[in-house]
Amino acid sequence: MEAVNMVAGDGPQSILLLGGSKHQVPAIEAAKRLGYRTVLCDYLPDNPGQYVADVFYQESTVDKELMLRIARSENVLGVLAFGTDVAASTAAYIAEHMGLPTNPLASVEILSEKQLFRTFLSDNGFPCPAFQELSIDATALDVVDTAKTMRLPIVLKPTDSSGSKGVTILRSLDQLKIEGALAEAKAFSRNGTLLLEEYIESGFPRVIGGDVFVVDQQVVFWGIMSCLRDQQLGGLVPVGERWPSGLDEAQLASVHDCIQALVSKLGIRFGELNVEIIIAEDGTPYFLELAARAGGNMIPNQLSDIAGIDLVEANVRFAMGDTMDVAFDGASASGCYATYMLHAKTDGVFTGLDLSSAIRPHVYRQVLYSEEGSRVAAFDNASKAIGVLFLRFDDEEQMMAMFDTIDKHVVLSIE
Structure with missing residues (x-):
């Protein structure tokens, strides 16, 4: 796609990216592909993003005043905290002070801290435990x-x-x-x-997850999926997402209405939001989370495959005050998609991955975060993933049958 970000005589416009983890590198790459000068901040000395960005500061992204000084010194015209709750409010803080594109700081703060979120839900009549x-x-x-x-x-x-x-x-x-x-x-x-x-007792077998994208305070991209979990690890940590979600039309409409109502109440102007919802036994949707950032576990990449719309690029463009068409209601998607987070059930050394002949034809992309021979930890939170498989199936029955016996098809050697 042709870059539209050059200022005559001034060189490329700069964007500040908060966070350079493996999940955030695609946003840095997208910004560079569009011709932007990329300024990265991350406190970790070994973050992979520093090797992609044009400028790198090894500084904490939760230090709002420091990040603001860097943003001003680098004369950035946009700021993006891609896929991270930690820096979402920092991005909004910088943008508000510099008059850059942003959602309201107060709303981002509500979405970034669960006690503020629960209080907002309760005070504004949304279902809340x-x-x-x-x-x-x-x-x-x-x-x-x-x-x-x-x-x-x-x-x-x-x-x-x-x-x-x-x-x-x-x-x-x-x-x-x-x-x-x-x-x-x-x-x-x-x-x-x-x-x-x-605890909310669920009336639907899976937590509803995925991302939506807002333009002019309206949700125009509906990436509603459902979460896959490893019950052997307690059933709390998502090990993937499946499309379609499995919701019937009435349930899906209820979820849509609930999300749009919250987006409107918060005054969210634009951008990708990560959502997790439990459908209670009486059919009521309860928000676990509406996060002011794109989802982790490479959800934007998965939804980009499904919709044929580059959501990573959209995050960059909108942060810079640009636009692109991201409208997607799900009706145009064909086939069934899933991701599966490669993970260890015990601490040890990752020595190999074996995929069965049955699942191999369905894997269209494989991303490894850990090299063979590296130490890995038992998967009790998303940061400990070893990698991710992207899969496509002909129908839901085929997909769910595969995931019912996933441990037979995806075998990680941990020693």
């Missing part, structure tokens, strides 16, 4: 006291993490289990606030 905030200093006895007014099971989680990091379902008030859950939640908390909320 009972919840209580807890300090990071809370003890097991504090949890027990708080839970006395709530219905079991309950969920304990940090309020500013993603990818199911630090999340535990408590089906009893056993003190040892609570202490373990507190340790997990505290380990992934940056803001010092934890959340205790009632």
